[in-house]
Every structure is written in structure tokens, then in C-alpha cells.
Amino acid sequence: MAKKQKQRGSLRGEEHVEAAAAAAHEDAPAANAEGEAAAQEAGGSGSEVAEGRSADAASGGVEEGKEEEAAAAEEEEREVTFDELGLDEQLKRALRKKGLTKTTPIQREAIPLILEGKDVVAKAKTGSGKTFAYLLPLLQELLKLCKEGRIRKSAPNALILVPTRELCQQVYNEASSLLELCTSKLKIVQVTASMSDKDIKLALSGPPNILVTTPACVAACISKGIVQGSSIKESLSMMILDEADLLLSYRCEDDLKALVPHIPRSCQSILMSATSSPDIDKLTKLLLHNPFVLTLTEVGHAKDDVVPRNVQQFWISCSAKDKMLYILSLLKLELIQKKVLIFVNSIDNAFRLRLFLEKFAIRSAVLNAELPQNSRLHIIEAFNARLFDYLIATDDNKTKEAKQTNKESKKDSKGSRKHLQQTLDAEFGVVRGIDFKNVFTVVNFDMPPNPAGYIHRIGRTGRANKTGASISLVSPEEDNVFEEIEHMLQDVEKKDTNCILPFPLLTKNAVESLRYRAQDVARSVTSRDIQEARRQDVKNEILNSEKLKAHFEENPTDLDLLKHDKLLTNKSIPAHLRDVPEYLIDPTTKEASNAVKLSRAAMGLDNPRRKKRMGFRSGSGKSSDPLRTFSAEGKSRKRRGKEREGDDR
Numbered sequence: 285m286a287k288k289q290k291q292r293g294s295l296r297g298e299e300h301v302e303a304a305a306a307a308a309h310e311d312a313p314a315a316n317a318e319g320e321a322a323a324q325e326a327g328g329s330g331s332e333v334a335e336g337r338s339a340d341a342a343s344g345g346v347e348e349g350k351e352e353e354a355a356a357a358e359e360e361e362r363e364v365t366f367d368e369l370g371l372d373e374q375l376k377r378a379l380r381k382k383g384l385t386k387t388t389p390i391q392r393e394a395i396p397l398i399l400e401g402k403d404v405v406a407k408a409k410t411g412s413g414k415t416f417a418y419l420l421p422l423l424q425e426l427l428k429l430c431k432e433g434r435i436r437k438s439a440p441n442a443l444i445l446v447p448t449r450e451l452c453q454q455v456y457n458e459a460s461s462l463l464e465l466c467t468s469k470l471k472i473v474q475v476t477a478s479m480s481d482k483d484i485k486l487a488l489s490g491p492p493n494i495l496v497t498t499p500a501c502v503a504a505c506i507s508k509g510i511v512q513g514s515s516i517k518e519s520l521s522m523m524i525l526d527e528a529d530l531l532l533s534y535r536c537e538d539d540l541k542a543l544v545p546h547i548p549r550s551c552q553s554i555l556m557s558a559t560s561s562p563d564i565d566k567l568t569k570l571l572l573h574n575p576f577v578l579t580l581t582e583v584g585h586a587k588d589d590v591v592p593r594n595v596q597q598f599w600i601s602c603s604a605k606d607k608m609l610y611i612l613s614l615l616k617l618e619l620i621q622k623k624v625l626i627f628v629n630s631i632d633n634a635f636r637l638r639l640f641l642e643k644f645a646i647r648s649a650v651l652n653a654e655l656p657q658n659s660r661l662h663i664i665e666a667f668n669a670r671l672f673d674y675l676i677a678t679d680d681n682k683t684k685e686a687k688q689t690n691k692e693s694k695k696d697s698k699g700s701r702k703h704l705q706q707t708l709d710a711e712f713g714v715v716r717g718i719d720f721k722n723v724f725t726v727v728n729f730d731m732p733p734n735p736a737g738y739i740h741r742i743g744r745t746g747r748a749n750k751t752g753a754s755i756s757l758v759s760p761e762e763d764n765v766f767e768e769i770e771h772m773l774q775d776v777e778k779k780d781t782n783c784i785l786p787f788p789l790l791t792k793n794a795v796e797s798l799r800y801r802a803q804d805v806a807r808s809v810t811s812r813d814i815q816e817a818r819r820q821d822v823k824n825e826i827l828n829s830e831k832l833k834a835h836f837e838e839n840p841t842d843l844d845l846l847k848h849d850k851l852l853t854n855k856s857i858p859a860h861l862r863d864v865p866e867y868l869i870d871p872t873t874k875e876a877s878n879a880v881k882l883s884r885a886a887m888g889l890d891n892p893r894r895k896k897r898m899g900f901r902s903g904s905g906k907s908s909d910p911l912r913t914f915s916a917e918g919k920s921r922k923r924r925g926k927e928r929e930g931d932d933r
């Protein structure tokens with residue numbers, strides 16, 4: 285099976301030394317050892333191997349190339365089931381019980397390679413199933429060691445390193461849910477920096493077979509002597525770096541370097557990532573040995589796929605001060621599908637937006653780094669369970685915010701100082717690989733600072749092949765980053781045309797009909813209101829956090845308690861803000877809004893039972909998808925007129 289995988293056209297050797305083995309594989313489907321030897325014989329130069337290959341292709345002629353491409357596409361489109369991958373019976377049964385039968389492309393490519401014992405660097409788009417791509421072979425290996433009585437028990441046998449606590453929890457949940465369905469019991473724990481040394485020691489006593497943690501936490505455990513470096517050297521057989529492209533952005537380099545001397549040479553290392561970056565190369569060199577580099581191309585196409593194809597990307601050009609007006613128009617006129625995840629760049633902006641929307645009877649919750657970890661996890665859980673439809677998230681813990689919080693804490697009264705003094709959580713991350721369930725629309729209220737941030741944000745929709753959309757509100761100050769993002773998408777996806785289109789469902793008239801109300805309400809949200817709301821929210825969440833912890837230990841499935849979108853103010857909402865009067869909505873907008881509702885109904889999103897059965901599948905809604913069929917202003921509204929709606933008002 286594994287040999288067959290290597291012959292596929294979807295593997296592309298990268299042009300660096302570590303990739304030589306992969307390139308050699310692709311040309312000559314020999315055993316991996318031979319491939320690696322060949323690469324090394326070629327002077328260890330990956331680029332030499334890559335050049336040799338392109339020369340061959342040129343001499344083979346264009347026709348031959350096309351045939352090969354078609355054959356590769358055909359092979360790629362063949363569905364591979366988990367049963368075909370030679371997994372342990374227990375795992376196959378567990379997958380069946382979870383309703384998972386067919387592999388995703390990254391799973392069918394990576395699992396056989398990892399099972400062969402190779403170090404693997406795998407790059408695949410967001411939401412493509414990378415977690416099971418490493419968890420399944422990891423569990424398989426540990427089950428095998430258990431059966432053969434070869435498990436060494438002085439420290440964990442496998443280490444899964446992720447950048448944030450939210451990811452620790454998510455990976456831990458995924459692995460535990462599989463293990464619960466297996467008969468042999470492997471022990472898995474997660475430890476994070478928020479735990480006391482005593483709790484960490486307790487969790488690691490045993491020791492567990494699998495440890496899910498962050499690099500900072502494992503480095504601290506070693507330096508404090510909670511885990512002995514020598515024990516790790518003796519026991520560790522597998523190490524995973526998940527969301528590797530983000531690990532270094534969490535300033536984990538020193539922590540990882542501290543870990544290196546304790547990793548045994550025999551340890552198999554896997555690195556998973558959604559984007560490429562020099563950081564990935566750095567980590568690869570630091571921790572992996574002659575890895576197989578797997579860059580997954582889109583099924584049937586010889587090109588990289590960074591944003592899932594099932595996600596339609598849109599943009600709206602507007603001034604920074606008009607962003608509130610535009611988001612109000614999108615939500616109040618129901619021009620976008622729920623659930624909606626809205627990204628903003630600061631916690632203050634998040635609360636400003638929440639308070640603003642609340643005055644129009646649109647409830648939302650805010651997810652940010654200053655909340656207690658319990659609350660953050662519950663907010664994600666509640667949003668996933670559809671207890672509310674709009675989540676406003678800050679995706680980075682800005683030092684600027686931390687400084688601001690400290691400054692405020694000095695000024696503030698004694699009673700409220702406690703919560704203000706808590707620092708922002710350095711291990712917090714929302715976009716960082718979190719598997720939000722069934723988010724249909726991602727809105728960039730503020731643009732992310734760079735293209736990688738954009739990809740990770742957009743990756744919160746369109747997961748596991750579901751349909752999704754993204755809308756970016758781009759102000760003139762954000763033009764540069766928007767252009768950078770467009771160039772990156774065109775370069776990576778080898779496209780001449782624009783990948784991000786103007787949003788077609790919002791007319792100028794519709795926006796103008798709400799302008800007066802929006803401006804009036806936006807003015808009424810003062811900085812003081814924002815600080816008060818922010819304080820109130822943290823206070824509520826801290827109070828809730830302890831209650832929630834106790835409650836969920838006893839009632840793990842009870843979600844009714846999680847009402848994170850509770851109103852921040854007690855004032856009643858005037859009727860003219862709660863409901864948009866009919867006369868204000870122009871016929872085109874009405875038509876667009878009805879089309880969105882119809883499409884929603886057609887996809888079964890209004891009927892929770894059906895929604896569950898259908899699993900939000902893509903395809904079913906395509907023909908009725910208003911974003912594909914509707915044009916508010918006809919064909920003339922092609923992009924790049926750079927007419928900024930709202931600029932000149």
C-alpha cells in the first residue's frame with residue numbers, strides 16, 4: 285500500500301536537502317531507503333534531484349506530461365477507506381463507530397508513510413483532517429508496542445506539541461474519543477502552563493503513554509525536574525509537532541531547543557502544517573531526520589490548495605469608520621449564512637462591536653485571551669453546539685493589549701483590580717487550528733496582519749469539505765495587506781484571476797438605509813462602556829468558570845448553562861432598532877435576503893434534525909447558493925473599480 289502511495293503524482297519534493305528523499309521516491313518508486321541513498325549519492329542536494337526530474341519531463345514531451353497528470357488525477361480521485369490502510373482492528377472499529385470510513389487525501393498519503401516509521405513533514409490545507417492523519421498511526425504504533433510488551437514506562441511514549449491550550453484540549457478530545465472505543469487502554473493526558481506543578485505531577489504520574497502539551501509547558505516540566513530528561517530519552521518513541529507553522533510564532537523556539545538534547549535518535553518525528561514558511565524549515569532542521577516531505581496538492585489538480593475550494597471568498601471595500609455600518613447591514617438584512625465567526629484585531633474592538641450589535645438586538649459572544657481558560661473552552665463548545673450564532677474573536681494576544689491592561693490595572697479601584705491584573709494568556713489562540721463546527725461565514729471585520737493569518741482565519745469554515753464563505757471588510761489603510769493576500773493566493777494557486785471577489789449581495793441603497801441608525805448607535809457606544817463591558821464579561825466568566833468546571837464534571841453533556849451571548853446592558857432595545865422597518869429595505873436587498881434564507885432552508889440549516897443528518901454537506905446547496913447566482917448590481921459590478929462605497933460620504 286505504502287509503495288503505491290509513493291507513485292502518486294500528488295507528492296512533490298521540496299527543493300531542499302531534506303526533500304531529496306521524497307523527490308527520489310517520486311521518480312523511482314523504490315524502497316524509501318534506496319531513495320534516500322540515491323538522494324545522498326547525488327551529493328545530498330535536493331535541488332539537483334529536482335532539476336533532473338524536470339529535464340526528464342521536458343524530454344518526455346507535453347503529451348506525456350498531460351497523460352501522467354490525468355493518470356495522477358484519476359488515481360487521486362479514487363477514494364481510499366480506512367480499512368485499506370492496514371490499521372489495527374480496534375482503530376478500524378473505533379472509526380466505524382464514529383461514522384468515519386473514507387480517508388481525506390492527507391490521511392491516505394501520510395498514514396502509510398508514518399506507519400513505515402518515517403519522519404514526515406506534511407503540509408495540507410486547513411480542515412483537511414491532519415489530526416487523524418497523525419493520531420491514527422501514532423495510536424497504532426503504541427497499541428503494537430503494548431501488545432508486544434515493548435512499552436517503556438519511565439516517561440510518556442509519545443509527545444504531541446501544539447501551540448495553544450485550546451488545541452491541547454481539542455487534540456486530547458479527538459484522541460480520547462478514539463481510545464474510548466478501543467479495547468486496549470492507552471493513557472493520554474494533557475498538561476498546560478495554567479496547571480499547578482502539583483496537578484502536572486499528578487497527571488504525569490504513571491506515566492501516561494501520550495502527553496499533549498505546549499512546548500513552553502514541556503520545557504518548564506524538564507527545567508523544574510517534574511520530568512527527567514533521561515526518562516524522556518529512554519521512553520519517547522514518537523513526537524508530533526502540530527500546527528507547526530504557528531509554533532515558532534508563539535515564541536517556542538527556545539523551548540523546543542531545550543527539548544532537543546532529550547529526544548532519542550530513534551524517535552520518529554512528524555510535523556504538520558497548513559502553510560509553508562521559513563519557520564517550518566527551521567523546525568524541520570532542528571527536530572527531524574531526513575524526513576519525507578509531503579506537500580499535498582488539490583485532488584485532480586497539480587497545484588497547491590491553501591484555501592479550501594469549497595470556500596467562496598469575498599471582499600467589501602469600505603472606510604474604517606463605516607465597518608460597523610457594513611457589518612450591521614450584512615447581519616441585520618440577513619445577507620450571510622449563519623453561523624458567523626467575526627475576527628477583530630483588538631479586545632476593545634470586539635466589545636465595541638458586541639455592544640453595537642446588541643443595540644440592534646443581535647446577540648453575540650466575545651472570545652479573547654483575557655478570559656479564563658475554562659470559559660474559552662466552554663464558549664467554543666457552546667458555539668459548536670449552536671447555542672448562539674455570532675462569535676466575535678480576537679485571534680492574537682497583542683502585547684499592546686497586555687500593556688494597556690496593566691496600565692489600567694494601576695489606575696483602577698481596588699475591587700476591580702484583581703481581574704485587570706491578570707495577564708493575557710500567552711498560550712491562547714482562536715484561529716490556531718481550532719475545529720469550529722459548521723461555521724458557514726468567516727468575516728474579517730479587521731484584516732489580519734499577514735497572508736498566513738488570513739489563511740488560518742478563513743480555514744475556520746469549509747472544514748471537512750463543507751461549504752463556506754468569507755467576507756473581508758477592507759479599508760484603504762488595509763489595502764496593502766489585502767493586495768499581499770491576493771498576490772499570495774494568485775501565486776500559490778497559480779491563478780491569473782482574482783480569488784477574492786466583491787460581495788454581490790449588498791447594495792449601496794441597503795447600506796444607506798441603515799446609515800443614520802448605525803452612526804447614531806455607534807456614537808452612543810463610548811470607551812467607558814467598552815471598558816465596563818470588558819470588565820463585566822471577565823468578571824462573569826471568572827465567576828462562571830468555577831461553577832462551570834464543577835457542573836461539567838458532573839454533567840458533561842449539559843450545555844444549557846452556557847449562555848455566553850447574554851446581554852451586556854439591561855436597557856431595552858427600541859423597536860426601530862430591533863426590527864428594520866420594511867420601507868427601508870429596497871426590493872433587491874429583500875430578494876437577496878430571501879435567497880439566502882431559501883438557500884439556508886434548502887441546505888437543511890433551519891431544521892436541526894435534518895441538519896445533523898445531512899452534516900452540512902456541500903453540493904446540496906450549490907445550485908441554490910445565492911452567492912453563486914445572485915448579482916445585486918448586475919455584471920457591471922466587477923471588481924477593482926476601486927470605487928469605495930462609503931468613502932465619499
Ligand SMILES: Nc1ncnc2c1ncn2[C@@H]1O[C@H](COP(=O)(O)OP(=O)(O)OP(=O)(O)O)[C@@H](O)[C@H]1O
Pocket residue numbers: 384385386387388391408409410411412413414415416557558716717718719743747748
Ligand atoms: N476522514 C474523515 N472523514 C470525515 N471527516 C473527517 C475525517 N477526518 C477528519 N474529519 C473531520 O474534519 C474536521 C477537520 O479536521 P482537523 O481538525 O483534523 O483538520 P486540520 O487539517 O487539522 O485543520 P487545521 O489546519 O485548521 O488545524 C474535524 O471535524 C474532523 O473530525
